[in-house]
Amino acid sequence: MGLLSSRISITRYKVSGQLDGSVHETVYQGLKQHAMPKIEDDGSEAIVGWTSFENPYAPNFEGYSFVFGAYMVFAMRIDKKSIPPKLIQKHYALEIAKHLADTGRHFLSGNEKKAIKEHIVNTLNRRIPATPNVYDLAWHYQEASLWFFSNLKSANEAFETFFIKSFGLQLIRLFPYTTADLIAGLSSGERDLLLKLTPSQSEE
Amino acid sequence: MLDIAVAYNRYKFLGNEFLTWLWFMIETDQNRLRRYDPDLVSLNIGSRLVLENTLNNARETITIKGEDANLEEGLLSLKKGAAVTEIHLSYKSGAQHWQFSLKGESLNISNLKLPETGPVETPEDLEGAVIEKAYLMEKVIGLVNNLFSHFVKLRVSGEWRNQTVSRIRKWASS
Numbered sequence: 001m002g003l004l005s006s007r008i009s010i011t012r013y014k015v016s017g018q019l020d021g022s023v024h025e026t027v028y029q030g031l032k033q034h035a036m037p038k039i040e041d042d043g044s045e046a047i048v049g050w051t052s053f054e055n056p057y058a059p060n061f062e063g064y065s066f067v068f069g070a071y072m073v074f075a076m077r078i079d080k081k082s083i084p085p086k087l088i089q090k091h092y093a094l095e096i097a098k099h100l101a102d103t104g105r106h107f108l109s110g111n112e113k114k115a116i117k118e119h120i121v122n123t124l125n126r127r128i129p130a131t132p133n134v135y136d137l138a139w140h141y142q143e144a145s146l147w148f149f150s151n152l153k154s155a156n157e158a159f160e161t162f163f164i165k166s167f168g169l170q171l172i173r174l175f176p177y178t179t180a181d182l183i184a185g186l187s188s189g190e191r192d193l194l195l196k197l198t199p200s201q202s203e204e
Numbered sequence: 205m206l207d208i209a210v211a212y213n214r215y216k217f218l219g220n221e222f223l224t225w226l227w228f229m230i231e232t233d234q235n236r237l238r239r240y241d242p243d244l245v246s247l248n249i250g251s252r253l254v255l256e257n258t259l260n261n262a263r264e265t266i267t268i269k270g271e272d273a274n275l276e277e278g279l280l281s282l283k284k285g286a287a288v289t290e291i292h293l294s295y296k297s298g299a300q301h302w303q304f305s306l307k308g309e310s311l312n313i314s315n316l317k318l319p320e321t322g323p324v325e326t327p328e329d330l331e332g333a334v335i336e337k338a339y340l341m342e343k344v345i346g347l348v349n350n351l352f353s354h355f356v357k358l359r360v361s362g363e364w365r366n367q368t369v370s371r372i373r374k375w376a377s378s
Contacts, residue, residue, distance in 0.1 A: 177215035
């Protein structure tokens with residue numbers, strides 16, 4: 001899922017708006033503030049943070065190391081804990097049996113079962129390490145264009161939210177309509193016609 | 205501008221019609237494609253073509269895979285009213301060769317194989333490698349933007365309705 005992979009996937013964005021002050025310094029501050037924490041949070045199911053393109057497991061943005069010519073290249077990392085459902089099922093069954101034995105009862109209420117399940121998930125979350133996923137991106141500030149190197153819906157959605165939180169700039173995903181509206185250089189008359197377009201089949 | 209989520213769904217057809225037109229252009233008018241991209245040596249269908257027919261409230265998907273695959277099935281489904289939803293392309297410009305897939309509904313690029321570049325052996329090689337890769341990606345993205353822009357201008361014009369649709373139908377039936 002990276003810029004240097006042998007097979008690359010690209011989702012294209014237009015970046016809307018401009019940064020105040022020095023671009024590199026503002027981006028550096030945004031990256032630093034929202035960098036992937038070095039010490040992993042023990043209980044969270046997923047953590048999102050910026051990381052270095054060249055060394056995603058030790059984020060370092062010093063000396064504007066994310067600048068490559070006209071591009072700013074860095075990565076979003078999502079560390080996600082994924083507990084196998086069967087593991088939850090096993091611990092849940094054991095805990096229910098223990099609870100029943102301890103209390104001498106024959107059944108548990110729905111709320112008790114729910115609380116036990118939450119406790120199991122939280123305990124396992126603390127014990128299971130998170131799996132990191134790294135998604136590179138290249139941002140050409142002057143051209144307001146950004147390439148995110150993944151087509152995964154969940155990764156793109158997480159990225160769009162995290163980008164605006166970090167830099168205060170809106171991303172517009174480039175798909176047929178937005179490409180036609182923003183890239184194709186249509187006149188205002190052509191843009192009006194675009195709004196009225198219907199599939200060719202239904203025009204017959 | 206329209207709401208993004210609404211626009212994505214409403215204009216999926218535009219991307220699919222673009223890929224259908226692109227296949228038609230590849231097969232019938234490489235010279236015009238060269239006018240759109242002066243560096244273009246050739247643009248050909250690669251190893252995968254996916255079509256979808258959603259007429260009569262039914263969804264039929266036709267996938268053609270393989271190098272030099274026979275595309276007759278695809279033409280047949282075009283004749284029945286299908287549109288191309290995904291295309292794998294082989295693009296040559298100068299002495300360089302790219303391969304990539306393009307999805308109609310999103311215009312997302314996937315499976316992009318860039319021309320060969322030098323190995324990254326030292327940290328000093330990295331900056332050059334990134335800039336070179338970015339340049340090579342720009343070529344493909346530029347090509348897609350350029351072709352799509354020409355298509356959209358044609359699509360909103362009278363020429364599309366009066367000439368292009370019938371030319372595409374004639375080609376699919378030939």
